[in-house]
Amino acid sequence: AWPAWLLLEYMMRVAEGLSSLRFAAFELGEFHWMLMLALYGLVWWMVWRYNRGVKAL
Numbered sequence: 001a002w003p004a005w006l007l008l009e010y011m012m013r014v015a016e017g018l019s020s021l022r023f024a025a026f027e028l029g030e031f032h033w034m035l036m037l038a039l040y041g042l043v044w045w046m047v048w049r050y051n052r053g054v055k056a057l
Contacts (some may be wrong), residue, residue: 016025
């Protein structure tokens, strides 16, 4: 259990350190839900098109 604790402690300290940077988070402001839906649709379409061309093993 000690190695798992050590790894998790390291990950938590890195996350805390990076989250304290001033540019770690920013506010987008108004974001219409229809725009979000369209962007998700675009990502889905791009993944679908990519996977259509990839041959399965």
